[in-house]
Amino acid sequence: xxxxxxxxxxxxxxxxxxxxxxxxxxxxxxxxxxxxxxxxxxxxxxxxxxxxxxxxxxxxxxxxxxxxxxxxxxxxxxxxxxxxxxxxxxxxxxxxxxxxxxxxxxxxxxxxxxxxxxxxxxxxxxxxxxxxxxxxxxxxxxxxxxxxxxxxxxxxxxxxxxxxxxxxxxxxxxxxxxxxxxxxxxxxxxxxxxxxxxxxxxxxxxxxxxxxxxxxxxxxxxxxxxxxxxxxxxxxxxxxxxxxxxxxxxxxxxxxxxxxxxxxxxxxxxxxxxxxx
Amino acid sequence: xxxxxxxxxxxxxxxxxxxxxxxxxxxxxxxxxxxxxxxxxxxxxxxxxxxxxxxxxxxxxxxxxxxxxxxxxxxxxxxxxxxxxxxxxxxxxxxxxxxxxxxxxxxxxxxxxxxxxxxxxxxxxxxxxxxxxxxxxxxxxxxxxxxxxxxxxxxxxxxxxxxxxxxxxxxxxxxxxxxxxxxxxxxxxxxxxxxxxxxxxxxxxxxxxxxxxxxxxxxxxxxxxxxxxxxxxxxxxxxxxxxxxxxxxxxxxxxxxxxxxxxxxxxxxxxxxxxxxxxxxxxxxxxxxxxxxxxxxx
Numbered sequence: 315x316x317x318x319x320x321x322x323x324x325x326x327x328x329x330x331x332x333x334x335x336x337x338x339x340x341x342x343x344x345x346x347x348x349x350x351x352x353x354x355x356x357x358x359x360x361x362x363x364x365x366x367x368x369x370x371x372x373x374x375x376x377x378x379x380x381x382x383x384x385x386x387x388x389x390x391x392x393x394x395x396x397x398x399x400x401x402x403x404x405x406x407x408x409x410x411x412x413x414x415x416x417x418x419x420x421x422x423x424x425x426x427x428x429x430x431x432x433x434x435x436x437x438x439x440x441x442x443x444x445x446x447x448x449x450x451x452x453x454x455x456x457x458x459x460x461x462x463x464x465x466x467x468x469x470x471x472x473x474x475x476x477x478x479x480x481x482x483x484x485x486x487x488x489x490x491x492x493x494x495x496x497x498x499x500x501x502x503x504x505x506x507x508x509x510x511x512x513x514x515x516x517x518x519x520x521x522x523x524x525x526x527x528x529x530x531x532x533x534x535x536x537x538x539x540x541x542x543x544x545x546x547x548x549x550x551x552x553x554x555x556x557x558x559x560x561x562x563x564x565x566x567x568x569x570x571x572x573x574x575x576x577x578x579x580x581x582x583x584x585x586x587x588x589x590x591x
Numbered sequence: 592x593x594x595x596x597x598x599x600x601x602x603x604x605x606x607x608x609x610x611x612x613x614x615x616x617x618x619x620x621x622x623x624x625x626x627x628x629x630x631x632x633x634x635x636x637x638x639x640x641x642x643x644x645x646x647x648x649x650x651x652x653x654x655x656x657x658x659x660x661x662x663x664x665x666x667x668x669x670x671x672x673x674x675x676x677x678x679x680x681x682x683x684x685x686x687x688x689x690x691x692x693x694x695x696x697x698x699x700x701x702x703x704x705x706x707x708x709x710x711x712x713x714x715x716x717x718x719x720x721x722x723x724x725x726x727x728x729x730x731x732x733x734x735x736x737x738x739x740x741x742x743x744x745x746x747x748x749x750x751x752x753x754x755x756x757x758x759x760x761x762x763x764x765x766x767x768x769x770x771x772x773x774x775x776x777x778x779x780x781x782x783x784x785x786x787x788x789x790x791x792x793x794x795x796x797x798x799x800x801x802x803x804x805x806x807x808x809x810x811x812x813x814x815x816x817x818x819x820x821x822x823x824x825x826x827x828x829x830x831x832x833x834x835x836x837x838x839x840x841x842x843x844x845x846x847x848x849x850x851x852x853x854x855x856x857x858x859x860x861x862x863x864x865x866x867x868x869x870x871x872x873x874x875x876x877x878x879x880x881x882x883x884x885x886x887x888x889x
Contacts, residue, residue, distance in 0.1 A: 317753025320721055321672035324704040324713075331709055357750040360788065361816035367749035370817070375709050412708045415666040415679040416638045420710075458644035484643070525646040 318351050326351055330368055331375050332411060334404045337368045379407060379420055386421045387447045389502045390428070393437055402433060418455075421448060439493035439511045446495050446529065449487035449520040453527045456485035459580040467574045470582070476547045478582040485522035486578055488541045492516075496531050523577040536569060540578075545585070546570075605739055605772045606694050606804045609659050609845040611864040611871075616850070620650050622857045630861055632659035634847050637695070638666050641682045651690065660692050661805070663774075666708070667697035669728050669742070670715040673704050680735050687736065696741035696774045696805065699725065699762060716751035717761040722768075729769035741804050742766065743774035746782045746811075746820030758783065759794035763802075772804035775844075777834045778826065782811050782818040791833055795840055803841040808834060808867055809849040823852035826863060831870055838874045846871065 318326075326348055333340030341352065356364035380403045384391050391399040410423040425448050428434070429441030437443075459481070494516040498508050517537035520529050532540075535553060543549040546566065553562035573579035610631030615623075617639075622628070633654060640651050654660060666679060687695055700712040715721050733739055744762055756764070766773050775798065784791040810824025826834075826848065838844070848863040 317716065317718065317751070319672075320670075320716065320718075320724060321704070323716055323751065324672050324701055327713065328704045328707060328709060331711075331713075332707070354752050357752045357754075357787075360786065362748070364749065366816075370748040370819070371709075371711060371713065374711055378710055412703075412710060413706055414708060415676060416641065417710055418638070418642065455642035455645040455647055458648070485645075522645060525649070 318355065322351060323355065326355070327368065327371075331372045332407070333372065334376075334408060337372050338365045341365075376404070376407070379403065379412065379417070382417045383421050383424065386451050387424060387444060389447055389499055389508070390424075390440065390444050392502060393440070393443065393498065393508055394433055398433065402428075402431065405431065418451075421451065424448060438513075439491075439495050439498070442489070442491040442493045442516075443495040443498060445489055445491070446499055446518060446520065449489060450499075450527050450529065453485035453487060453520050453522045456483075456522060459483050461577050462574060462579060462581045464574055467570075475582060476550075477545050477585060479544050479585050480546065480549075480579060481581040481583055482540065483521055483578055483580045485520075485527070486540070487520040488537050489518045489520070490515075490537065491518060494531065496529050499529050519578065521576070521578050528576070535565070539566075539569070605802070606741075606845070608843055609661075609693060611868040612659075612845070612847045613860045613864050614663075614847060614849045614851070615651075615654065615660075616854055617647075618854050619857045619860070620646075624650065624653060627657060628857060628861060630658065630864060632661070632693070632845070632847075634661050634663050634849075635692075637662045637664040637683060637686065637697075640690075641679075641686060655690055655692075660690070662687065662690070662692045662695045663743075664695065664697040665712065666702060667732065668700070668702040668708075669697065669732065670699065670721065670725050671701040671704055672724070673706065675728055675731060677735065680732065684736050687738070694741055694772075694804065695736065695738065696743060698745050699742045699765065700745045712745040714745065714747035714749060714751075717754040717756040717758055718751075719755065722756065722761065722764060725765050726768045729765065729771050733769070733771060739771055741772045741774040743776050743807065744779050744783075746776070746779040746786075748786060748817055748819075750787050757789070757794070757797065759797035763798050766802045767799060771802075773798060773802045774805040774807060775803050775837060775841075776807035776809070777837055778807065778809040778811060778830050778849075779820055781827075781830045781833050782820050785818050792836060795833075795837055798840075800841045803837075803844050806834070806837060806841075806844045806846040807849055808846060808863070821852055822849050825859075826866075831866075834867070834870060835874045838871045843871060843875065 330337045330340055344352065356367055358364065380400060383403055384399065394402065406424060406427050410427060412420045425441060425445035428444040431440065434440050492513055493511045494514050495511065496518045498511065501508055517532050517534055518529060519532055519540060520527065539549045543552055550562055550566055553565055557565065612630055612632035612634060615633040615635045635651060640647050642648065664683065698712045701715060702711060702713060703709045742765065762773060780791050780794055808826045808830060809822045810826055812819045812821040812823060846867045848860055848867060850860050
């Protein structure tokens, strides 16, 4: 009698390897057809039975992904503890099994998942914290960009700059958070005890300078400019509506210096005629 | 004597002989970039560098500028019943064009199905159906990449009852029919022979010498009831013995030491590569072999 097809074998093994409770407990939940297929699928012999043999893969599947997520979300893990993190990953994989060729992407849905996880009852900042940590992952290997030196920047005439598009470093991420999760992230980097956070509207930027990723809080206005305003003229107009022309110019000048120094801003470029229309 | 003469030059005509290298691992980047150690060549995990930029891309470019380098993938999933992932392959192709590695390899396995990636090198049933499927896909991959690839035998902890072809014969037939080369992992072969109770020498005898383009060596963990391919130990004595048998059959083959978990200092891994050189040269009766490869594209 012919054995199962390659596709049948792979679908069955994939289901059993991904079962959170392990291979043995997952078998009764298979359809009758699948149970029949399982019988005799794996050759008997040696010190392990077929369930134990497949469990080798099932364990490696879970632990490999759990460890990858622990690398990407160390502050989330430190916040909730290793055991809770283990359970969190188990829950996560049931909803978001990896669909990428790379383990690097396996945590891409963690921020969204964390926002609705029951653990937010104890740690309501979990979603914000996960979003911050995922931004760090993204910033680490985001595209490179030529940097604008302070000398190059100083060489631009003010009127020349006004209507050019500001080019942010490709690694720049701007987060709007309900909790000051950057404080937890920074304390973790310094090996200090993690804080309990109280709600507080917080804007955070994450970016890479050379090969190091930075995290910094900023004002709502600065976040708005980074997220929404393409040119200095636009940004100046937005700030002037709140602060008046003189204060707006001063604010923008200070930010520009900081952006260039920290390499958040990596250049300016002309806006094409079509874009202007 | 005839064997000696035959063994003086690499048998495979597909790739250059690069000598004895090690797997490139992020933990060793600082030492490598600081000391530029003496090693014949590096093997990099392809997927670690399929990112837009940052440190990984900078490091691989700098290392490629100084050493022969090959790319070793883990996500081809050439045995999956899912369609080939041409988005992934396009990224590999672009990276290969940029980096110009000496060759590109992946595994004879599947890594997922139904669009889900299990991120493991899973074993295949060795049947005629699988054989046809894999051969067709290896050919498609080689056409797409515009180059011959190397396929590696994977370690396994189970065998399928409906397999009809011995593993070594299966690998050999895939290589011949698809016209690809073989990356022979001697540690995986030993692990499988122990886990499944077959003769590893018969496996070696089934392989076509002219297609053996690279050898992997690594350390396994003995779990009591099975051997686990963990890459967290030095190469064990029985694996060195099997390596000698491989070198006797295939002559000098570019050999690489893999070490992934509980990674020791760089010097320890480099010493394992030097040991591979000694073992190979002793086995071939004192002949030493100069690397013929520069890592230039083939």
